[in-house]
Amino acid sequence: MVEKISKNMVVSVHYTGTLPDSGEVFDSSEGREPLSFLVGHGQMIPGFEEELIGASTGEKREFTLSPDRAYGDREEEAMMKIPRAQFAQLEQSAKLEVGTQLVAQMPHGPAPFTIIELDDESVTADFNHALAGKTLTFNVEVIEVRDATEEEIQHGHAHGISGQQPEAQPAKTCNDDGCC
Ligand code: ZN
Numbered sequence: 132m133v134e135k136i137s138k139n140m141v142v143s144v145h146y147t148g149t150l151p152d153s154g155e156v157f158d159s160s161e162g163r164e165p166l167s168f169l170v171g172h173g174q175m176i177p178g179f180e181e182e183l184i185g186a187s188t189g190e191k192r193e194f195t196l197s198p199d200r201a202y203g204d205r206e207e208e209a210m211m212k213i214p215r216a217q218f219a220q221l222e223q224s225a226k227l228e229v230g231t232q233l234v235a236q237m238p239h240g241p242a243p244f245t246i247i248e249l250d251d252e253s254v255t256a257d258f259n260h261a262l263a264g265k266t267l268t269f270n271v272e273v274i275e276v277r278d279a280t281e282e283e284i285q286h287g288h289a290h291g292i293s294g295q296q297p298e299a300q301p302a303k304t305c306n307d308d309g310c311c
Pocket of ligand 1: 283286288290
């Protein structure tokens with residue numbers, strides 16, 4: 132039986148993502164292991180899963196996603212002015228510039244941001260995803276489709292292409308925060 136991609140299946144793909152305006156490649160699995168994910172559990176941006184529903188192993192699909200089906204629109208509220216004094220310690224070892232990417236430790240976890248403005252008084256941080264507001268084109272090749280294991284559905288994510296934890300890394304287990 133040919134497995135077709137639907138909810139609660141684990142899909143492994145090779146993919147290349149490009150910006151249709153410039154042709155720039157922003158991400159690709161080329162030279163890496165295929166990307167595995169569990170369908171229907173919010174692991175991927177919504178349009179990526181939707182466009183692959185019904186595909187089977189060996190199939191190639193190309194699709195273009197508007198921001199609402201990818202990383203969403205850029206939000207003004209996601210930009211924040213932070214007193215430069217808070218960066219004093221960091222600035223002893225690193226130079227701050229417009230475009231510098233840093234990670235803030237927030238109560239809910241690490242939050243990456245990009246410096247978009249800088250003066251003596253303050254640093255303007257943009258917490259929007261780097262691909263927010265952008266239209267994205269994906270070329271995807273389906274490498275494998277299989278049913279998820281009970282454990283994967285419980286965890287809400289895929290355990291690699293085989294569904295097994297790699298035995299070579301016994302210390303790497305899934306914990307409560309959902310990390311493999
Ligand atoms: Zn897990």
